Amino acid sequence: MTLLVTIVLFGIYSAALLAIGSVGFSMQFGVTNVLNLAYGSILTSCIFVEYWITGHSSNVWLAMLVGALAGAVISFVIGHLVIGAFLNRGASGFSIAMVTIGIALMIEFTLEAIQGPYINTFSANVSSAITISGVSLGGEQLAAIGIAAAAMVAVHMLLRLTKLGLAMRATADDVALTRSCGISPTRTRAVAWLLSGALCGICGVLLGLDEGTFSSSTGDAIFVTIAAAAVVGGIGKPYGAMIGALLVGLVSEGSAAVISPSYKSIAAWVLLIAVLMVRPQGIFAEYASRRELVA
Amino acid sequence: MSGTIYYISGLAILFGINLIAVWGLDLQFGMTGINSFAFIVFQSAGAYATALLALKPPSSYGSFETYIGGANLPFPLPLIGGAVAGGLIAVPIGLVAVRRLRGDYEAMALLVVSLIATGLVNAQTNWLNGPSGIALVPQPFGGPTVPPQTYHWIFLGITAVCCVIAWWVMRGIARAPLGRLLRAARDSESAASALGRSPHRLRMTALIVGGALAGLSGGLLVEYVTAWSPASWLYQETFLFFTALVVGGRGNLAGAALGVLIVPIGIAEATRRLPSFGYPGLIDSLDFVAIGALMLAFLWFRPNGLLAERKRIIRPRDGSDPASDPAPLGLAARLGLRRAGSR
Amino acid sequence: MPTLAPETVPRRPEPLLTLDAVASGYGSGLIVRGVNLQAGRGEIVTIVGPNGSGKSTLLKTIAGLVATAAGTITHDGAPIAGLSAERRARRGIAYVPQEHEVFASLSVKENLLLGGYGLGRRELAAALERVYATYEILPKLERATAGRLSGGERKTLAMGRVMMASPSLVLLDEPTSNLAPIPTARLLEVEIPALAATGAAVVLVEQRALQAIAASDWVYVLVAGEVAVQGTPADIGTREDIGRMFLGGGARHRRGEDGV
Ligand SMILES: Nc1ncnc2c1ncn2[C@@H]1O[C@H](COP(=O)(O)OP(=O)(O)OP(=O)(O)O)[C@@H](O)[C@H]1O
Ligand SMILES: [Mg+2]
Numbered sequence: 001m002t003l004l005v006t007i008v009l010f011g012i013y014s015a016a017l018l019a020i021g022s023v024g025f026s027m028q029f030g031v032t033n034v035l036n037l038a039y040g041s042i043l044t045s046c047i048f049v050e051y052w053i054t055g056h057s058s059n060v061w062l063a064m065l066v067g068a069l070a071g072a073v074i075s076f077v078i079g080h081l082v083i084g085a086f087l088n089r090g091a092s093g094f095s096i097a098m099v100t101i102g103i104a105l106m107i108e109f110t111l112e113a114i115q116g117p118y119i120n121t122f123s124a125n126v127s128s129a130i131t132i133s134g135v136s137l138g139g140e141q142l143a144a145i146g147i148a149a150a151a152m153v154a155v156h157m158l159l160r161l162t163k164l165g166l167a168m169r170a171t172a173d174d175v176a177l178t179r180s181c182g183i184s185p186t187r188t189r190a191v192a193w194l195l196s197g198a199l200c201g202i203c204g205v206l207l208g209l210d211e212g213t214f215s216s217s218t219g220d221a222i223f224v225t226i227a228a229a230a231v232v233g234g235i236g237k238p239y240g241a242m243i244g245a246l247l248v249g250l251v252s253e254g255s256a257a258v259i260s261p262s263y264k265s266i267a268a269w270v271l272l273i274a275v276l277m278v279r280p281q282g283i284f285a286e287y288a289s290r291r292e293l294v295a
Numbered sequence: 296m297s298g299t300i301y302y303i304s305g306l307a308i309l310f311g312i313n314l315i316a317v318w319g320l321d322l323q324f325g326m327t328g329i330n331s332f333a334f335i336v337f338q339s340a341g342a343y344a345t346a347l348l349a350l351k352p353p354s355s356y357g358s359f360e361t362y363i364g365g366a367n368l369p370f371p372l373p374l375i376g377g378a379v380a381g382g383l384i385a386v387p388i389g390l391v392a393v394r395r396l397r398g399d400y401e402a403m404a405l406l407v408v409s410l411i412a413t414g415l416v417n418a419q420t421n422w423l424n425g426p427s428g429i430a431l432v433p434q435p436f437g438g439p440t441v442p443p444q445t446y447h448w449i450f451l452g453i454t455a456v457c458c459v460i461a462w463w464v465m466r467g468i469a470r471a472p473l474g475r476l477l478r479a480a481r482d483s484e485s486a487a488s489a490l491g492r493s494p495h496r497l498r499m500t501a502l503i504v505g506g507a508l509a510g511l512s513g514g515l516l517v518e519y520v521t522a523w524s525p526a527s528w529l530y531q532e533t534f535l536f537f538t539a540l541v542v543g544g545r546g547n548l549a550g551a552a553l554g555v556l557i558v559p560i561g562i563a564e565a566t567r568r569l570p571s572f573g574y575p576g577l578i579d580s581l582d583f584v585a586i587g588a589l590m591l592a593f594l595w596f597r598p599n600g601l602l603a604e605r606k607r608i609i610r611p612r613d614g615s616d617p618a619s620d621p622a623p624l625g626l627a628a629r630l631g632l633r634r635a636g637s638r
Numbered sequence: 639m640p641t642l643a644p645e646t647v648p649r650r651p652e653p654l655l656t657l658d659a660v661a662s663g664y665g666s667g668l669i670v671r672g673v674n675l676q677a678g679r680g681e682i683v684t685i686v687g688p689n690g691s692g693k694s695t696l697l698k699t700i701a702g703l704v705a706t707a708a709g710t711i712t713h714d715g716a717p718i719a720g721l722s723a724e725r726r727a728r729r730g731i732a733y734v735p736q737e738h739e740v741f742a743s744l745s746v747k748e749n750l751l752l753g754g755y756g757l758g759r760r761e762l763a764a765a766l767e768r769v770y771a772t773y774e775i776l777p778k779l780e781r782a783t784a785g786r787l788s789g790g791e792r793k794t795l796a797m798g799r800v801m802m803a804s805p806s807l808v809l810l811d812e813p814t815s816n817l818a819p820i821p822t823a824r825l826l827e828v829e830i831p832a833l834a835a836t837g838a839a840v841v842l843v844e845q846r847a848l849q850a851i852a853a854s855d856w857v858y859v860l861v862a863g864e865v866a867v868q869g870t871p872a873d874i875g876t877r878e879d880i881g882r883m884f885l886g887g888g889a890r891h892r893r894g895e896d897g898v
Contacts, residue, residue, distance in 0.1 A: 035399040037406070086594065094330050094398035095594055098541070101402075101534055102594075106587035113580040116573075163755070166744075170752050173741040176703050180735075181752045182727035182803070220530075224407055262418035269411050276404045277394055 007253045013141050015229075015249030016148035017206055021222070022229035022241040023155055024199030028075075030172035030236030031192035034083055035093070037100040039200060040223025041107035042078065044216060046071045046201035047208040048111055051120060060143060060209065067205035068198040075197020078103055080190050111216035119215045144206045151202060152242055158195075159238065168192060172236055221265055225252070228272035234282020244282070247271075297444065302568060304447040306560055311454035312515045313539070313559040315461040317551040319381075319508030320536045322465065325545030325604070326474065327501035328481030329392050332405035332533055334509060336388065336412045337381045339528040341510025342517035343423055344380030346432045348373035349518065356431060360424040370435035374457070374514040381510015385502040392502060393495045406530055413525050428524020432517050454515055461508050465548055468504065477501055478546075531583060535559055538590045544600030553601055562586055650856060651678030653712075654839045655700070655807055660709035660719075662699040668707060669695045670863045677807065677839040677856075682830060686847040687860035693843040694736050696860065697809045700841070701733035702726040713807060728756055732805035736812045736843070739796035742785030746776060749784050749795055753802030762802075769798045772829075789816025797829065807839045814846055822846065826853040851875060 025039050049070035050063050086099050159165035170178040171188040178185055207222060208214045225248060233244025248268045255267035275283055316338055323331040352365035368376070391404050417426050436449050468474050479490060480497040517523045535558060543554020563582050572578075593600065653676040663669040669692040677683040685693050698704040700711060702723030711719040718726055727733070741749050750769060754762045770777040773794050779787065784795060793813055800808060810830075814822040826849055834840050834855075844850030851857050851871045859867040859874065867877065 035403060037399075037403065082591075089595075091594065091598075092398060093400075094402060095598065097330070097399040097402040098537065099591060099594055102538075102587040102590040104587075105531060105534060106584050106591075109580040109583035109587070113573075113577055113584065116577070163751075166748060166751060167755065169744060169748075170741055173743045174738055176723070177735065177738065177741060178752070179703065179723035180701060180727050180733045181799075182724050182756050183752070184722070184724045221410070224410055227403065227407075260418065262414075266411055266414040266418065269407050269414070272407055273391060273404060273411070276396065276400065277391065280396060280400065 003257055007250065007257050011250035011253040012246070013145060013249070014253055015246040016145040017203060017210065018226060018229045018249055019242050019245035020148050020151050020199050020206070021203035021226040022233070022245050023152065023238045024196035024203070025226055026230040026233065026235055026241035026244075027155070027159075027168075027172075027238040028079070028192045028196035029230070030238070031168050032079065032189045033175075034079065034087070034096055035100070035235075036079060036083075036196075037097055037223075038078055038104040038107065039196075039226065040219030040221075041104040042071060042074050042197060042219070043200050043204035043207075043222060044111060044214070044219035045074055045107055046204040047214045047218060048115070048216075050201075050205050050208070051214075060140075063205045063209070064147065064202050067201035069201070071197035071199070071201025071204070072194045073197070075193045075200060076190065079193035079197075084189070108216050108220070115216060119213045121213050140209055144210065147202070147206065151199065155195075155199075155238060164188070164191060224272070225265055225268045228268045231272050231280075232275050232283060237282065240282055301444055301447060304444070304451055306564060308447065308451050308454050308519060309564050310555060310560050311451070311458045312512050312519065313536075313555045314458060314552055315515070316509050316512035317536050317539050317543075317555050317559075318461050318465050318548065319505040319512065321505075321540055321545060321548075321551045322468065322477075322508065323501050323505035324537070325540055325547075325551075326469070326481065327477045327498055327505075329498055329502060330398055330402040330405065331392065331502070331505070332402045332530070332537075333388050333392075333409040333412070334536055335528040335530065335533040336409050337384055337506040337509035338513035338516070338532075339412070339523070340384040340506075341377035341381040341513030342523045342527070343429070343513075344510065345373040345377035345514030346429045346517050346523055348376040349433050349435075350429070350431065359431070360427070360429060361421050362424050362429055363422055374435075374511060374518070377514025377517075378507045378511040381513065382503045382507035384510075385499070385506035388506075389499045389502045393498045395494075406533075409528075409530055409533065413528065417525050424524075426525055428522060428527070429517075430522040432521045432523070434518055434521060450519055454519075457511055457515055461511065462548065464504065464508065469548075473497075473500070534590070535563060535586060538586050538593075541590060541593050541598075541600055544602035544604060546604030547602055550600055550602035550604070558586060558589070562589070650676065651681050653677065654679050654714055655841070656710075656712040657700070658710045658712070660696075660699060660711060661707045662695060662704050663707060664695075664704065668863065670699060672709070673860075673863075673865055675841075675858060675865065677841050679806070679837050679839055680834050681856060682834050682840045682842060682854040683856045683858065684842045684844055684847075684850045684854040685858045685860055686844055686851065687866075691860045692863040693860050694811050695863075697733065697811050697841065697843055698735075701731060701809055703733075727803075730803070730806035731809065732800040732803060732807065733809040734796045734800055734811060734813060736815065740784040740787070740792050740799070742783070744784055745780070746782050746784055746787070746795055747780045749799050750776070750802055753799030756803065765802045765804070769801050772801065773798045790818065790821055793817060793825075794821075797825075801833070804836075805838060807841070808833060809841050811843045812845055813842070814844065814850075822849065826850055848875075 021039075021043065025036065029035060046067045050067045053066050054062055082103065083096060083099060086096060091099070157165075159169060167178065167183045168188045168191060170181065170183065171185045171192075175185050178188075203226070204219070208218070211218070229245040229248040230241045231244070232247055233240025233242065248271060251271055252264045252268045256264035259267075316334075319337065320331060320334050323329045323334070347362060347364040348366045348368045350362070350365045351367045353359070353361055355365070388405070388408060391408055392401065395401070396404060416423050419425065423429060434446070434450070435453065437446055441449070468477070476490060476492050476497055477500075480492070480494040539554035539558040540551060541554070542557050543552065544550025562585055566578050566582055569578060655675075655677040657673050657675040660673045660675075661668050661671045673696060675683070675685075675696075685696065687693050695704055699706055702718070702721060702725070706719040709719070710717055713726070713729060713731060716729075718729065718731075721729075741752065744752070747766075750766060751762065754765045757765060775791060775794060776798050779791065779795075784792065787795060793816055797813065814825055817825065826846075830840055830842065830853065842850060842854065851874055854871055857869060857871055857874045858865050867874065869877075
C-alpha cells in the first residue's frame with residue numbers, strides 16, 4: 001500500500017515537473033515543426049542564469065521568473081533566429097536536427113568551460129509538508145505541483161480562449177491554410193519559441209531546486225524524459241503532453257520503486273522508443289496528424 | 296624530438312582508428328541515409344567485446360573489476376570479435392532504424408537508444424563493471440619489455456592493416472551493385488523497391504556492415520588505450536563522427552579521411568598537446584564548443600562538405616538533360632582528385 | 639495564343655485580377671508558363687484542363703503559396719506578385735485549396751473564426767451570423783471537429799470560412815470534388831453566382847468541366863501549364879479540339895500537337 005502511494009504521489013510530482021517542460025516542447029514542435037534537440041541545453045542554461053542572478057538560495061517565485069525570462073530569450077534566439085535562418089534556406093529535417101545538437105553541444109560545453117567540472121548546489125526556502133498514508137511530500141514538491149497546475153491552466157487559456165492561441169493552433173494544423181487566412185506564421189512561431197522557452201525555464205528551475213544540485217549536463221537526461229512525455233502524448237499536442245507526462249511520471253516512479261532507482265529514466269526512454277516504433281503519432285492521437293512523422 | 300615522433304605516431308594511430316569508424320558511419324549515413332545517432336554504440340560494443348575476449352577472467356586480477364567472461368584469446372581474435380559484436384548490435388538497433396521515421400525523429404529515436412545503452416551499462420554494474428568501466432585490457436604484442444615508441448610502431452602497423460581491410464570493404468561495396476542500391480534506397484525508397492530489393496534489408500545490411508567497421512574501430516581503440524567506460528561513449532562522440540563526415544564530405548572515402556584529419560584529430564586530439572590552462576578538462580570543453588560551431592558553419596556555408604560526393608546521374612528516359620541541374624563541385628573535383636568509389 | 643474573331647469577343651468587366659506572362663513552379667522546374675489571365679468584379683472565371691496541367695499551381699501562385707518566377711500579378715490596381723500569402727489574404731484574396739481545405743483539428747466554429755481573423759469583435763459576430771444564415775448546416779455543426787465532417791460538409795465549411803472576410807477575389811480549387819450531384823449543382827448554379835453577385839471575382843478550377851463551364855462567364859483551358867484556349871462558355875462548348883486536349887493529357891503530347 002505504501003509502495004503504491006509512493007509511486008502515485010511521486011509519480012504525480014514527477015509528472016507535474018515534466019508536464020511543464022513537455023507541454024512547452026510539444027507546443028513548440030506543433031507550431032514550428034522543428035524537433036528541438038537543444039531543449040535540454042536551454043533548460044540547463046536557464047538554471048545557470050537563475051543561479052548567477054539570484055544566488056544559490058533564493059525565493060522560488062523570483063527564481064521561476066528569472067528562469068522563465070532567461071528561457072524565453074534563449075529559446076527565441078536559438079529557435080526563431082538561428083534555426084529560423086536555417087529553415088529559410090530550406091534545410092532538411094535532419095540538418096535541423098544536426099543544427100540543434102550542435103547548438104546543444106555549444107551551450108553545454110560553454111557552460112562547462114565556465115563552471116569547471118564542479119557541481120553546483122541550489123536550494124530555495126519553502127516550508128511545511130503533508131503526509132499521506134505515511135508518505136510525505138515536502139513544501140517544494142507541493143509548490144511545484146501547484147505551479148505546474150497553474151502553468152497548465154495558463155497554457156490552456158492561451159490556446160483555447162485567445163485569438164493568438166487560435167492562430168497558434170491553426171499554424172500547428174496547416175501552415176498554408178493559416179497564411180491564406182491572413183495570419184503570419186512568423187509571429188505565431190515567435191510566440192511558440194518564447195513561450196516554450198519560458199516553460200522550459202520554469203521546468204529547469206523547479207527541477208534544479210528539486211535535485212538540489214545541477215551541472216552543465218543536467219538538461220541532457222531530463223530532456224529525453226521530457227521528449228518521452230511529449231511523444232507518448234502525441235508530439236505537437238500540448239494536451240497530450242500533459243497526459244504523457246503523467247504516464248511517464250508513473251512509469252518512472254514505478255520502475256524506480258519496483259526495479260531499482262537507476263532504472264527510473266531508462267524506463268521512460270524505453271517507453272519513448274516503444275511508442276515511436278508502434279505509434280509515432282502518440283498513443284492518445286485521435287487520428288493521425290497530417291504532419292508526416294514517418295518518412 | 297623523440298617526444299614529437301611519439302606524439303605524431305600516436306596521432307597517426309588515432310587517425311586510423313577514427314577513420315575506420317567514420318567510414319562505417321559513412322556507409323550507414325552518407326551512402327544509405329540512416330540518421331545513425333546511436334553510432335557510438337556500435338563502436339562501444341566492439342570495444343567491450345574486444346576487451347572481454349582479450350582479458351582473463353576477473354578472478355585473475357583479484358576481482359579488481361567485474362565483468363562477464365574474460366576469454367583471454369590471442370590477437371587477432373579479440374579484434375575480430377569486436378567487429379562481429381559491432382555487426383550484431385546492429386540487429387536490435389536496426390529494429391528502430393529500419394522503421395523509416397521522419398529524419399529528425401529517427402535521429403532522436405536513435406539518440407535515445409544510445410542513451411538507453413549507456414544507462415543500462417551504468418546500471419548493471421556486474422555486466423561491464425558499470426560506470427567505472429573496464430581497465431587493464433592487454434595490448435597485442437605488448438608487455439613491460441616493449442619500449443613505448445616501438446610499441447607505437449607495432450600498433451600503427453596493426454591499425455594500418457585494419458584500415459586497409461576497411462578500405463577494401465568500403466571500396467568493394469561502393470563499386471558493387473550493392474553500393475548503387477544503397478544510394479537508391481537513400482535517395483528514394485521506391486527506386487530501391489523498383490530494383491527489386493527491399494529497402495529494409497538494404498538499410499539493415501548497411502547498419503550491420505557499418506556497425507562491424509565501427510566495432511573493429513572500437514576494438515582497436517580499447518587495445519590502444521587499454522580501458523573503456525561509459526564516459527568513453529557519450530552521445531557527443533557520435534556527434535564528433537558526424538561532424539567529421541559533414542566537414543569532409545559524405546559518400547566518398549577521401550572526404551571521410553579529410554574530415555577525420557580535421558575534426559577528431561585536428562580539434563579533439565591535437566589540442567590535448569596545447570599547454571594546459573585553466574582546470575583539467577577545460578580544453579576538452581572548448582573543443583566541443585568548437586566542434587558544435589564547426590558543424591553549424593559547415594551546414595550553413597558548405598553543407599556538402601569539403602569533398603562533395605559526385606552526383607551519380609541516372610539519365611531519365613524522357614531525354615531531359617540532367618546536366619542542367621549542376622551538382623555542387625567539391626574541392627576534390629577542383630583539385631582533380633579521383634574519388635574512391637566512383638569509376 | 640489563339641484569338642477569336644473580333645466580332646465574337648464579348649465585353650468583359652474591368653479586371654480586378656490580371657496575370658501578365660506569369661510563370662511559376664516548384665524548385666527549379668516551371669509548371670506554369672506565360673499565363674495571361676483576367677478576372678473582373680462579379681465575374682465567374684473557370685480554369686479547366688487535364689490532370690497535372692498546373693491548374694492548382696496557378697491558383698497557388700495567385701494566392702501567394704507558390705512564388706511567382708516571372709511575370710506580374712495585379713490585384714485591385716496594385717502589383718502583388720511580391721507579397722506573402724498572408725498579405726494577399728489581408729487584401730481580400732481568399733483561397734480554398736483542392737485538399738486539406740479546412741483546419742482538421744479545429745472545430746467548425748474555430749475554422750470560421752480563423753476566416754475572419756482580421757475582423758474586429760463586432761464585425762466578426764456579424765460575419766458569423768451572415769455565414770450561418772447562408773450555409774444552414776454550419777450552425778448545427780458548430781462544435782464538431784472539422785476533420786470528422788463528411789467531404790461535402792468540409793467543402794461547405796471551407797466556403798463559409800472564406801466568406802467570413804467578404805473577399806474581393808475568391809480562388810476555389812475543385813470545390814465540387816467531394817460533392818454529390820445535387821450539392822454540386824447548388825454550388826455551381828446558386829452559391830457561386832450569389833458570391834459573384836456580391837461583386838467578388840471568382841476564379842474556379844473544375845474537373846466537372848461542362849457543368850462548371852455552363853455556370854461561368856469566361857473559361858480558360860490550361861494545357862501543360864499554358865493557356866491553350868480561352869473564351870466564353872458558348873465558344874468553348876462548341877470547339878471540337880477541347881476534348882482532344884483533355885484526352886491528349888499532359889506535357890508530353892502537347893508539343894507535337896499545335897493544332898490549337
Ligand atoms: N508541391 C509540389 N512539388 C513539386 N511538384 C508539384 C507539387 N505540386 C504539384 N506538382 C507538380 O506540378 C504539376 C502540376 O500539378 P497541379 O497540382 O498544379 O496540377 P492540376 O492541374 O491541379 O492537376 P489535378 O487536375 O490533378 O488537380 C504536376 O506534374 C505535379 O506533379
Ligand atoms: Mg489540382
